[in-house]
Amino acid sequence: MEFIRRCSGFLFGMECLGCGSVSERLDPWLCPACREELLRESREYSFPGPDAMSLFPMRPLTRRLIHALKYKGLSGMASYLVRHSSAVGEGGVAQSIALLARPYYFVPVPLHSSRYRERGYNQAQRIAAALATVTGGRVCNWLARREFRVSQTKLSREEREWNVAGAFERRLPRELPRRGTVFVVDDVFTTGATTSSCISAFGRDFPLDTKVCTLLYDEPVTATMDFVADCKMEWNV
Numbered sequence: 472m473e474f475i476r477r478c479s480g481f482l483f484g485m486e487c488l489g490c491g492s493v494s495e496r497l498d499p500w501l502c503p504a505c506r507e508e509l510l511r512e513s514r515e516y517s518f519p520g521p522d523a524m525s526l527f528p529m530r531p532l533t534r535r536l537i538h539a540l541k542y543k544g545l546s547g548m549a550s551y552l553v554r555h556s557s558a559v560g561e562g563g564v565a566q567s568i569a570l571l572a573r574p575y576y577f578v579p580v581p582l583h584s585s586r587y588r589e590r591g592y593n594q595a596q597r598i599a600a601a602l603a604t605v606t607g608g609r610v611c612n613w614l615a616r617r618e619f620r621v622s623q624t625k626l627s628r629e630e631r632e633w634n635v636a637g638a639f640e641r642r643l644p645r646e647l648p649r650r651g652t653v654f655v656v657d658d659v660f661t662t663g664a665t666t667s668s669c670i671s672a673f674g675r676d677f678p679l680d681t682k683v684c685t686l687l688y689d690e691p692v693t694a695t696m697d698f699v700a701d702c703k704m705e706w707n708v
């Protein structure tokens with residue numbers, strides 16, 4: 472698919488994945504204005520929980536890019552987003568990671584095998600690989616999926632938590648490292664149910680510190696409504 476896109480791009484100019492404009496100055500997916508916007512949004516990284524970090528907020532642009540990663544076969548989008556995030560260099564997430572014990576182990580949330588066959592790759596694995604590259608850590612496939620569960624996207628919060636509880640099991644090496652930090656890696660943090668289930672699969676005897684790192688944070692609607700209400704109050708004062 473990417474090959475066809477590049478060929479048609481060569482003939483007709485490429486379309487920016489952010490705004491859809493045809494431009495010869497894509498990098499290769501965003502025009503300069505959308506790339507600027509992405510860099511701006513990377514400064515809005517967040518910590519959705521005490522042990523969780525997300526590189527970008529869910530915004531129209533990041534939503535389109537994550538969609539391309541998951542459904543359009545653009546697996547390279549994982550490293551593109553990581554490279555444009557604050558996980559790199561002196562960015563905020565990079566600074567937070569630097570405070571944690573080394574070495575770093577990035578454990579992707581496993582994809583169900585049928586979905587893997589359909590997609591050809593696990594996006595969480597690609598994100599984990601990109602994070603490992605920029606931080607000097609390594610990818611460890613220490614989790615497996617137990618059984619088929621219903622897709623998360625159309626479920627309520629309670630249904631999601633039920634759906635993923637017990638969905639994973641650990642596949643640890645015989646000799647576990649004694650030091651370091653484990654990051655469970657996923658594409659989007661919504662309720663945190665999936666990554667919590669992954670961490671509980673490691674078990675209580677798991678000796679390493681565990682954190683969560685996702686590309687995007689999709690704030691719950693209630694949080695957004697609270698934010699709007701707060702802003703209104705400020706404006707009314």
Ligand SMILES: [Zn+2]
Binds near residue numbers: 501
């Ligand atoms: Zn654009």
